[in-house]
Amino acid sequence: MATEYPNTRKHYWICLVLLLVLIPAAILMHSRGAFIEWIAQASQEPITVERGKSQPYAGGNWRLVDLSPLPGRLPDTNVLLAELEIAIDDPVRIKQALPCSIWLIDKDGRRWEPAFLSEPVVRQMRPDAVGKPHCFNLPEIARAGTVQMFETFLIPHDAEGLALSVSMTGEQPLRLLLE
Amino acid sequence: MSGGLKNAVALCLAIAALYGMRLSTPLYSEIVSPVAVPGVQGKPAKTARFVMGIVKVYLAQELTAPGLGGTRTYTTSGRWLVIEAAAKASSESIALTSAQWRGPDGIRYAMTRRLSTTPGLLGSERLEPGIPRPILLVFELPENQIEGGTLLVAESVLAPLSEQLQITMTPIEAANIHPSITIERGGHILPWKLGFR
Numbered sequence: 001m002a003t004e005y006p007n008t009r010k011h012y013w014i015c016l017v018l019l020l021v022l023i024p025a026a027i028l029m030h031s032r033g034a035f036i037e038w039i040a041q042a043s044q045e046p047i048t049v050e051r052g053k054s055q056p057y058a059g060g061n062w063r064l065v066d067l068s069p070l071p072g073r074l075p076d077t078n079v080l081l082a083e084l085e086i087a088i089d090d091p092v093r094i095k096q097a098l099p100c101s102i103w104l105i106d107k108d109g110r111r112w113e114p115a116f117l118s119e120p121v122v123r124q125m126r127p128d129a130v131g132k133p134h135c136f137n138l139p140e141i142a143r144a145g146t147v148q149m150f151e152t153f154l155i156p157h158d159a160e161g162l163a164l165s166v167s168m169t170g171e172q173p174l175r176l177l178l179e
Numbered sequence: 180m181s182g183g184l185k186n187a188v189a190l191c192l193a194i195a196a197l198y199g200m201r202l203s204t205p206l207y208s209e210i211v212s213p214v215a216v217p218g219v220q221g222k223p224a225k226t227a228r229f230v231m232g233i234v235k236v237y238l239a240q241e242l243t244a245p246g247l248g249g250t251r252t253y254t255t256s257g258r259w260l261v262i263e264a265a266a267k268a269s270s271e272s273i274a275l276t277s278a279q280w281r282g283p284d285g286i287r288y289a290m291t292r293r294l295s296t297t298p299g300l301l302g303s304e305r306l307e308p309g310i311p312r313p314i315l316l317v318f319e320l321p322e323n324q325i326e327g328g329t330l331l332v333a334e335s336v337l338a339p340l341s342e343q344l345q346i347t348m349t350p351i352e353a354a355n356i357h358p359s360i361t362i363e364r365g366g367h368i369l370p371w372k373l374g375f376r
Contacts, residue, residue, distance in 0.1 A: 073367045110308040113272040156309035
């Protein structure tokens, strides 16, 4: 005859409820902090900066000067020329914060990477933008003083509410959203 | 006796269930392999990051294409499968770098590397959100691996759990089978032009 222990069912349910706590805790511990770090990065809001205003970030003051649409070679497209100005006051900090990544974002959340080479229309209509620094070669020109940077993006005609997202790896999860 | 029979049946069922679970357990490579997204030729096929549609499919015995130093003619003991497609990124700039052909018996063929400088080949241009672009895919295949094949396209085969489009291809129309196809440089909108003989 089996021995009936008192409170068997109560212990059964307590153990089941404890599993709901212990399994997530085990996952968290096994991730060695990576999961918590991911949540922190995902929930971090960017620092929004209005057009023309500057914001201190990663050893410099960043300012979006202009977003100029130029005609694209493909139908229903534009080449967007983004002009930025960075007043670097701490070149060491900015070099430590590299690499730099920059994206163009629209109101629907779509993201465009900058073009690697300048489009021909930029060379024709904005020759002053040719040969200027980009985000990817910031290490070469990071010294105290003002740096003028240009990036070009190929976007569809219907892209609206555009803003520039700037992120330096050494400053994450902080990033700028230049409107 | 009845109790003994019950225990024996329960034991057999447990062994059968365990054996079934062991047989159906996927390999580690299958667990981290690309996530298959099915599609059919003639309709746009969507993954979370890109959309692709097949426009035209051609078959030829010989291919002429621009190469380093001039135009070159490529022959084969099988067939050249030339696919004109269009694709666009869904939400952010991406590069499609992987295209494979899976034959009817499961053998996979990578895209040919003999045509390295042909304009518009998959991987030659980055895809931007909202901007559809034409893409050319060229495979060199044995003749018996064409009918009933599936086109597999992904951003990368190296990234675990990335999505891979698996487009079931329809039989090639007789009008699209040629002895020779010539690929010439086109313009900005369509990077290539096809000629048939």
